[in-house]
Amino acid sequence: MTSAGIVISELTVGYGGPPVLDQVGLRVRPGGTTAVLGPSGSGKTTLLRALAGFVRPTGGRIEVDGKVLTSGQTMIAPERRGIGYVRQDGALFPHLDVTGNVLFGLPRAERRRATQVAPLLELVGLSPDLARRRPDQLSGGQQQRVALARALAREPAVVLLDEPFSSLDTALRAATREATLTALAERGATTILVTHDQAEALSFADQVAVMFDGKFVQIGSPADVYGSPATPQVGSFLGDTMLLPGQGAGPIVDCELGTLTLAEPATGDVLVMIRPEQLVLEEPSTALTARVVSVAYHGPDAIVRLSLSNSTSRLVARVPGHRVPQPDDLVGLAVPHAVLAFPSHRRPADGTEGAPTGPDWRNGRVGTASAGSDS
Amino acid sequence: MPAFSNVPVRYDEPLADAPAIAGRRTARTPRLVVIAAVVVAAVLVAPLIVVFGQAMSAGTAEASRLLLRPRTVELLRNTLLLVAITVPVTVLLGCGAAWLVERTSIPYVGIWRGLLLMPLAIPAFVSSYAWTSVLPSVQGLGGAVFITALAYYPFVFLPVAALLRALDQDQLDSARSLGSSGWDTVRRVVLPQLRPAIAGGALLVALHLLAEFGVLQMMRYPTFTTSILQQFAVGFSNAAGSLLAAVLAVLCLGFLAVEILFRGKSRIARLGPGTRRRPVAHRLGAWTVPAILGLAVLVALAVMVPAAIVARWLARAVATQAVDVGPLLAATGSSVGLAVLAGLVTTVAALPGAWLLHRYPSRAAVVLERVTYISSALPGVVIGLALVTLAVQWARPVYQTAALAVAAYSILFLPRAMVSWRSGLAAAPTELIEASRSLGVSGSATFARVVLPLVLPSALTGFVLTFLATVTELTATLLLAPTGTETLATAFWSASDELDYVASAPYAAGMIALSVPLTVLLRRQILDQR
């Protein structure tokens, strides 16, 4: 079977112990952009290195535009893959100036002419004046863009980006990301971006693949994986969530927030997943009343922490910045839209799903709202 | 880029999700490189096999008679004591001088850098003769430590200075901001990064001390090596000498293991974008004058006194018209020819092993690298005679040709190149090699276009260090060089053997004159920046 784009099937990589990548499959459409999202240590970088040809998989198959790169004994050398690879640190050659770096992968004659440098620099949003600078005379963002220009110079069909923006500060990061997206779109390259930043993944890609422990747990559009995560873990990893115990009864569920509509029917013990922006604050006239514990104001919006009067559960709501309550205010709560419910044995504490154990998982995103702990 | 690694950010933890070492190992080890490394190691081990064979021929009775006696304990103690004192002294001198020159506000940095490397240009036996001629009390353990420490501290100074110069100020600042004091920063941030450099330098010093003969003989300080030479001089069979040499080889194995432990597993390379900041010089203030005095004394003791005495001999030689220019030029020519060849061959020969260890670290690679050090710890005459045996039996056509002499130099001096390569290759981290491959450049082209330019200063260092050693090498030259070849070292030896220090002066001066410009080249190693 041949097909355009990247096709990875049953890819396994191990170094002796438990596999770092375990029977991974992924398809990226030609010209598409896929973000591989996952906590540190989940195998993301190994996936890229296997694609680029730096890691010899123990099993599986990699095809790009119908050409088999890795399969059984076949292992195409990195330089013959036509895959651009941009690392987290840029990895510019310190002994070459910007021009030397950008043109590095081109044939000698083209390197001599050096005509492509200016367009390539412009493509990644850099001034051609930088052409004679040495890497140590560039800022981090500039180095990163030069690295991208270098990878794009050979017009690769596939570009792999390994957390290329993670070491840049916020402003630089947004600008570099923008420049990168534009450049990649212009070249129509098929792109895989590895990141552990969910906002980056959601905004950058047309497909998000979530990896935990060397396996993809969900692959889908950004809206899909955010709005309909396959598991509570995926949901928590992609954004703040509250998980409340509830009783499913077909299309509805009963929980501390009352009876809510389900996006998909469920029965029995479930965990109800609610994102902070799904919780709407109203006048304290409704059946469900909560007290404001604290408010973190962000400008466009605010994070409001709430406690229910008859429960120890803590809730979090994201509200528009122009309607922010004060601490100790009493407010009414509503969940106007459908919510997700997961069979409750899938709670992270059971560990049956092999929940990721990275620091992100433990400390941040789940903890913000792990409600319903009192029963 | 300085060869002794660049902008050193140390990271012991894996790069990302794959264990760094394992990740690198999965790349297929290139067969040609492995074959080259194995061939080099085999050539270096061959003389050792001969030596061990001869040692075995002594038989157990003779062996136990020779080894289980008080004298052996005395020699062992002397040898270890010398190493145990001299190595730390060279580390202190080398690191101290490097710190003053590279990290403080001391004036005339360029001049100091050159002067501090200059002892490499003065053969240790010349400086020991010079010192004993003005100060006869320079002898025994004290004298031996004095002469050898002054002669060998540049082996530590060179890599440490290069590393200190390349140190990232941001790192030091962040250490300070994390609440560690100045000294604490040195201990916890700077020293760990210096460890591989110090370890490599100290290993070279220790190997030299094991093999040192001329200086110790003059200092009347008996060690294993002086005893081996006496056994060869007096005994009819070389079994006894070979037996002691075998003990020396075992001792060397111990040092090699200690070096591995001390070096640690750290990998030093720059990671992360962002411009590295030049280190901020520590203001010496009132300490400027004492610091200058300290360096001046070091240079005076190590360089000026021996140079002045050689100059005095030379002046007398010129005055008495004892300088015969023809032979002097001929000897200089042979010395340069052999030393250039030895430098090139040794530097190239060390590369496969160093490369394997850098790119495809494994136990086998460590073994391949380590065995190349052992031969250099043995006295030249032991290796030389073993090579005579080997060449006469297996390689008769090259016997007493320049080729065999060059091979002998490579065997004796390979560690100098190996240590240089190892620190230099840190400047060409795997990330850059992978970046090049992913840009469509093949492995060998990557080596030529990325690795070689980055490690050139260390290749140059390896070349120069081997060249310097070859110029002053005597025993192997006498045994293996083509008949009729006169080098500066053999001419110096003949003349001084004739009790004629005036006649020997031009040759000593020739060796120094040849070495000084090359020593200056070594400054590149420190200076070269990305």
Add this chain to the structure above:
Amino acid sequence: MRRRTFLTGLGALGTATLVGCGSKSEDKYVADPGALQVYSSQHENLTKAWAEAFTKETGIKVQIRKGGDSSMGHQIVAEGAESPADVFLTENSPAMTLVERNQLLAPLEDATRNQVPAHLTPSSKAWTAIAARSTVLVYNPAKLPATDLPKSLMNLAGPDWKDRWGCAPGGADFQAIVAGMLAGQGEQKTKDWLKGLKSNARALQNNIATMKSVNAGEIPCGVIYHYYWYRDQVGTKEGSGNTKLHYFRNRDPGAFVSLSGGAVLAGAKKPAEARKFLQYITSKAGQKVLVDSQSMEYAVGVGVPSAPELPPLATLQAPPVDPFTLNSDQVATLMTDAGIL
């Protein structure tokens, strides 16, 4: 760019050297197949003087390979029958005996042997003396009045000589002296004497260092070979100006005369020329070259007087020792057991 320039330069230098070596190879960098190969651990000046005079006389080219006694002896043994050497000249006899024991020497011609007095030739008749040197005690009269001089070398092992003398026990020169003592005095006395040496004597690097130590007054006296002292006396007197020589005479072990040896190798490629060479250097003309060379060694040829500065060899009353029977193995063992080596 600088880097590239440098690389190119280095490559060019290497190539130039290679080419240089190649072009010189006829005369310089390989053994000359037309020349007689002489391995010599004798002093270089003397060897060269002999070679030049011989070439002048016979037209036979000579190429000299120089080295030290022991390493050169071991080298020839390692080379075995394949040795490129035609002739071997030594400074002391033990290195020659080493080669002889390995059956690598050709028998000596009578014509050559008869040019040297019989008592200066080993009983094996495989090699001949080409020069001789006498053991002496160099002393500093300021530290050791002539009246206190020891009567015998053996006395120096006594407790009253503790830290008062020096020698170079690690060299081939001294080893010959001990071998002579062993031959004349027997094992026990030699053993005891070596024990005394270990506790009394300062071990120095070589004869010159010993002489200089005495000259500087660091030790009152030292055991050396005579010619080091005479050479320095003829020259600058820098290393011997404050010293005098004491000859033990009386067939004392301290009067031992060591022989420099010459022999033709069994595997010589040019045996005829080699025999001619050996015959020449032991002839009157050859021995005259030795005397004129300022080497200050004793001539051994019949009827050739040594340098006028030296007391005649016959007056030294050396102990009679057959150089062939000098048991170097046992000497090495004894010195090793005494903890000197």
